[in-house]
Amino acid sequence: MAGRRVLVGDRFVPAVVRIRQGRIETVDVVPDDADPGAALDAVEGLVLRAPDTAFVVPGVVDTHVHINEPGRTHWEGFSSATEAAALGGATTLIDMPLNSIPPTTTVEHLRIKQEAAAGQLMVDVGFWGGAIPGNLADLEPLWEAGVFGFKCFLAPSGVEEFPPLDPQQFREHLAEIGRFGGLMIVHAEDARVLEEAPSPPSRAYADFLLSRPDTAETAAIQQVIDGVRETGARGHILHLSSARALDLIADARAEGLPLTVETCPHYLCFNAESIPDASPQFKCCPPIRDAGNREQLWQALRAGVIDAVVSDHSPATAEEKQRGDGDLQQAWGGVSGLQVGFSAVAFEARRRNIGLHQVSRWMSRNTADLVGLAHKGRIEVGADADLAIYDTGVEFRIEATRLAHRNPISAYDGLRYGGRITRSVVRGNAIDVDRPDHHWGRQLARAGAPTQPLTQPTTQPTTQEAPA
Template sequence: MRVDAVRARKVLVDQTFVPATVTVRHGTISGVEPYEHDVDGMVLHAPDTAYVVPGIVDTHVHINEPGRTEWEGFVSATEAAALGGATTLIDMPLNSIPPTTTMEGLRVKQQAALGELMVDVGFWGGAVPGNVADLLPLWEAGVFGFKCFLAPSGVDEFPPLDPAQFLAALTEVARFDGLMIVHAEDARVLAEAPATPSRAYADFVRSRPHEAELAAIRQVIDGARETGARVHVLHLSSARALDLIADAKAEGLRLTVETCPHYLCFAAETIPDAASQFKCCPPIRDGGNREELWQALRAGVIDTVVSDHSPATAEEKNRGGGDLQQAWGGVSGLQVGFSAVAAEARRRNIPLSSVSRWMSTNTADQVGLTSKGRIAVGADADLAVYDTGVDFRIEATRLAHRNPISAYDGLRYGGRVTRSVVRGNAIDVERPDHGWGRQLRRLS
């Protein structure tokens, strides 16, 4: 349903909630008017208990199509996104087959997405051994940057970079001022850590120690210093790396950092053994570590919060019959991440405006999508209605994710996204309509 305006008592404008009527023309915001402003046409009225925020810009999502569409896919992923308030996704270059490490891989990905999207979707490229020559063509074709691993990724078609390969790729990315985003765990540290078969979550955490993140982040920082490249640390789990990161930023290095809802909502000591729905790499750590991540967000040391939605089939998640070394690592949280973080932030007296900044404005700015992540004249009319008067009881079987597996299953939050608007198209949760989402290219 196309709308001509969205009206609410609490609309986030310039980091302040105000009564407003947001008018829409040709998919963009044409005005932010007083609440009582007259509108000719269709007006979406938000209830008085609701907040209207910019649509979430989730820059870390594994859609997995083509090749592993049974794990997720463009239809289910973009529907889950829309139902959770995410109006823009940037898709990771793995675990699809082929990965987005060549122009052919990008073309296959783009073809698979045609007509399938409920929200807007862009693509990351990948940096793997032997593809330095592919990076500039991918950048010129509009990918938003390049993901690499410093330790095995979990899939054979996306191998990690060794230190020399990482520096060579980073040098090339710096040459055209691209962006390198890094899964920062160190292969040597992981190889030396105890990783015996076990159902105990504590044993899994010991197999992915803090030092694996610290060593890899040091490598990323050293590479940024040597080459001048823009770098981004993905899914930071360890609070012990925060001083390193703060010092690098103070030095003036072009470094940004993200964390994820599961690191902000859960604590290792409360995770049951053999609960593979919580397994991710790097791992969810203890409650004290979690609170330090929240503090780092408030201080600006961590820049963004993204889902790292990394789903798999039940067969993959249950591989090993509860042995967490064998189970697929990844948390499915695309549909619930914003509501979960907003509720946890409220418990800590952190305003919803801060959550929106971390999950919409800062993520949009990181990838250069300055028409998204804000409610302002000229921006895309991408909005989310978050209603604190509605409880959100999460049932994995009722989420739009293709596979009914979620670490959030059974949780209840006071507040949920009840409506999303994508470039002026209000999503009907009862009759979701695919096809109006568009494929995005990097703008500059």
């Protein structure tokens, strides 16, 4: 791989990335006093050259994806989700423990999920475990089996097989996870606040917003902070929506608590004022809030209060999304944005004079570091050769029916972005976005986990030894 703008560290420089057996063998930066075009043209055996309008970035590491297979594969599955990921520049996914049936709450259930994934992966995939009432004894075995951490809800999840933890159960699970050095990731909305909020049947987005108030997030995040302080366990706030929680988070970080935070492209790209009524493609929990809130989230990313940006790709069938004929209390909540997220955030960042190198850090390096994948999310010697070409000279016109995820519903439908992913490389294997047909992905386990051998795809990846 060669290009005039390759992200090395935090700088885009002319460089040649040489790949051997799926890893980056060398990164040769063109000297400042040399002609970049001539230097790159002189490279022998070049397999892939990025256009002059393009940027070469590490593949996105998306640590928040609902693949749903097995059990709800008609909502989404490993084949369709990983194809969408590859087309959008995401070369590593970590799959959430719900909405599959069974959920990933025991080692037996993890093995079922691994069997379901075998032979279907276009990109690399790892797994979160789940923390639910009654599975306290399953947490450490799951950790030893290679999950990257444990997801819990503090309010109903929407599926009966994955119930929330009450405050006492949350402390017990958090203490157990802290005991063996694990990570708890939390859907932070408070059940009591949600129960007390008005939630009449309504097609109005403003009414739905009132049913998921900011205080639901702030109360739950305070509970997480108190639990992290008490137990010493690592905690992570999922899909932060409300800017009103930012001061709580900043204070906890200043205190030195092991707390990390993510937000999502839909919170950074949309605002409540522009969402039409009876449009369930925009419904998610916690909800998309007002434009001023959105800009505060951008400021928090810049300031380092929020660490990462992830898709929270949570698709469902048209029947589930349209349940209630526009009544937003009945429609399934979740935004399908896996294929779109990087391009959308990069475009919105550029409008705010935020560099692409920073977007890459939020969506690749920081997410990889969150789950301990030190060989992902960066272009450096020894790292996996996971790369993406983002070309600002190519327009991205989004049509939901042409996106690769299983059900053609997306909040991004009809939008146009100046820039898109035109090629992804998974451990040295280049995926043609116009004809993606290879399943080169592997199943991942947490570094250091004494796991059984994971089920691997029957089609083995090829080895690329020339400069890619």
